[in-house]
Amino acid sequence: MFVQAVPSRDVRQLGINPNHWYVVACSSEINTQPVGVTLWKQDIVLYRDSEGQIHALEDRCPHRQVKLSHGKVINNTIECAYHGWRLNENGNCVEVPYLAENQKLPNCKIRRYPVIEQDGFIWLFPGDVATLQPQPMGLPEWGHLNxxxxxxxxxxxxxxxxxxxxxxxxxxxxxxxxxxxxxxxxxxxxxxxxxxxxxxxxxxxxxxxxxxxxxxxxxxxxxxxxxxxxxxxxxxxxxxxxxxxxxxxxxxxxxxxxxxxxxxxxxxxxxxxxxxxxxxxxxxxxxxxxxxxxxxxxxxxxxxxxxxxxxxxxxxxxxxxxxxxxxxxxxxxxxxxxxxxxxxxxxx
Missing domain, CATH: 3.90.380.10 (Naphthalene 1,2-dioxygenase Alpha Subunit; Chain A, domain 1)
Structure with a gap:
């Protein structure tokens, strides 16, 4: 049997191809409280709305850049633990508790990630939405009774x-x-x-x-x-x-x-x-x-x-x-x- 050298380029420094679905959590790990995860240096917060639907946003409040995963879910929005700013599932600021009557909501937005709950896991697509694949690989055996x-x-x-x-x-x-x-x-x-x-x-x-x-x-x-x-x-x-x-x-x-x-x-x-x-x-x-x-x-x-x-x-x-x-x-x-x-x- 011959000895073959591995390819010359250093695979130990490779990043990931973001235009694929990755698994970031088990379904059972995401309940009523936000959960922070990391996918290739990107901090992401996962949470469920009142109907149990999963959402994924950048894990940062646009106000002071602290983690939204420290906060809580209120009325289908995610509330920052620091000052109480609330963002909707699209990453838009929809409420500031101390907003004065003569002030407008800040025009700020954080990234929203495509996310699918399938076969017991949370699948997230971190890449270009223009290349979004319709479905993750999936586990057909997960729901099969055999x-x-x-x-x-x-x-x-x-x-x-x-x-x-x-x-x-x-x-x-x-x-x-x-x-x-x-x-x-x-x-x-x-x-x-x-x-x-x-x-x-x-x-x-x-x-x-x-x-x-x-x-x-x-x-x-x-x-x-x-x-x-x-x-x-x-x-x-x-x-x-x-x-x-x-x-x-x-x-x-x-x-x-x-x-x-x-x-x-x-x-x-x-x-x-x-x-x-x-x-x-x-x-x-x-x-x-x-x-x-x-x-x-x-x-x-x-x-x-x-x-x-x-x-x-x-x-x-x-x-x-x-x-x-x-x-x-x-x-x-x-x-x-x-x-x-x-x-x-x-x-x-």
């Missing part, structure tokens, strides 16, 4: 490229020991275009969800048995998706924060499609099962995240200490991924 979901939050002090490379590289399985879902991964082929990289592996899976008790394999290691399964991983810029046989689907929804910080949501789905008798049960009962089993893979997923974040942050630290030192890759998928990142920023 899939059990688990969500783990990734927060690492590292550039997003390190996280994507980690997710695309199926050769680091020995790191995870008890948490690993597969063994003996082998890269077969790669497909790539201007928007995605698909890497196709073969592997030995530890899980087989084909009996009513199979879900317990997520909890008890002794019940697991190795068997061959296809393992497909995809970088669908700017997010990631993976399938392991017919039983598991995983997404990683990215929210890059800066050159040295990344947040993401890892969403794991366990399929119940093999249980044909389950499909004949009443809808309310199937939804009860789905909701009751939410988070069934939490220990597994959180364990994977903790171990991967440690490695990713060490990679970032090593880079900061010596950015001239080159990496050399045997996994061709990582070279393809770096090429996609560069092309999205116009450097390809």
């Amino acid at each position: 899939y059990i979901a688990t969500v783990s939050v990734i927060h690492c002090k590292a550039h997003y490229s390190y996280l994507i490379e980690n997710l695309m590289d199926m050769y680091h399985g020995h790191l995870h020991e008890d948490y690993q879902a597969w063994a003996e991964a082998e890269l077969r082929d790669i497909n790539e275009n201007e928007n995605r990289v698909d890497a196709h592996y073969t592997a030995q899976s530890y899980y087989k969800i084909d009996k009513i008790w199979s879900i317990s394999q997520l909890l008890f290691k002794k019940l697991r048995r190795l068997h061959p399964e296809p393992l497909d991983v995809s970088y669908i810029y700017p997010h990631w998706a993976s399938t392991l046989g017919q039983d598991f689907k995983i997404y990683c929804l990215l929210c890059p924060i800066s050159e040295t910080e990344t947040k993401a949501y890892l969403v794991h789905f366990t399929s119940l499609n093999a249980f044909w008798r389950l499909h004949k049960l009443p809808i309310w009962f199937r939804r009860f099962i789905k909701d009751s089993l939410f988070g069934a893979a939490q220990k597994l997923l959180d364990g994977l995240v903790e171990q991967d974040v440690k490695m990713i942050e060490e990679e970032q630290l090593a880079y900061l200490q010596n950015p001239e030192r080159k990496n050399y890759e045997l996994n061709r998928a990582l070279v393809s991924v770096q090429r996609l990142m560069q092309s999205q920023l116009g450097n390809g």
